[in-house]
Amino acid sequence: MPQQRSPLAEPGTGGDAEVIARSRHDPEAFAVLFTRHAPALKRYVVRRLGLEAAEDIVAETFTAAFRQRGTYDLTRADARPWLYGIATNLIGRHRRSEITLYRALSRTGADPVVEPFTDRVEGRVAAGEVRGRLAAALAALPAGHRDALLLVAWGEFSYEDAARSLGVAVGTVRSRVFRAREKLRRALGDADPTATSEEYGHG
Template identity: 60%
Template sequence: MRYESRADLSPWPDPAATGDGPARDGAAEGVPPERLAALFVRYAPELKRYVVRRLGLDPADDIVAETFAVALQRLETYDARLGDERAWLYGIATNLIGRHRRREIGLYKALSRTGIDPVTEPFTDEVERRVAAGGARERLARALAGLSRKHRDTLLLVTWTDLTYEEVAAALGVPVGTVRSRVNRAREKVRRVFAGVDPTSGNEG
């Protein structure tokens, strides 16, 4: 498995290099080191739930720990003008989850075949109730397995967290229009599996 360099884990790529990120203007503000401990206490539990929901329990603690290790290395480059600290941490965690793409897709495929969810902890009550009520876990898992990584990352950040579209854009380092486009395309594919019904839709945005 190819592991990205630390530089690849930045949730905000340099728009001068990519042409596809929020514009920077001036120096980054940074995060005081003592602030990171407070961020860990506040956000580590929900980040773990997000990772567990996508990858299962085994790698969750390691990914959350590495998320904060990467954040520690990047304190001086954090720029609050591009999104809040929570979105920043979700962006790092999502990039780290990308290293485990085969595991994630394998979990979805196993669920689609057996109907047994290897992830026993629901992440979002609203989505969980909607999917469970329709007996649709298998179909949703099949739909998620068929999405590209970019579309799946974007859809799940929008659906399984309470980040706004603007915050998801900051987390992924893309314009908000790209987030909306990816979510729309992902949901089109989900609706095909569900015969026109989208169990991931809600009032986010």
């Protein structure tokens, strides 16, 4: 039996909550969570802090999650809000680096961070200008507003999941995202490159 693994310990089988439950008495099963979520989480952190810090943040996130797995709410099938919440707290320790990155991008316009969103406003202004202005606008946002906005826009979270990640009310997330987007629209001439396709038409 030591050679055999539970199907929950294999990628693609069982929800996140099931994998976490399994990992409480079979620690190796927790690796499934890493396989499922680390790549997307790394892309998210790279956009916020750059490549250099991303690997450390992701490693720290999963180390902390592993240690806290005994307290995970198993009624939550999707562990992403929990994992991104941990990552957001860790990103908070690098707040100065994040602002420095955005300010550098606002000057150069060369941008791996905001590149995915510039095509949504093409035709309004040159892509390089959009990148620079978006980076500058992100740098100017209050930290809590930026966290909420980027979980929704870059993490592709619902408001409910973003609220769970940040440990705040859904209404707080809605308010922060609304205010953040108002500031971005002003900076970008009414364009909103952080809006998801699902949100177009919903105000």
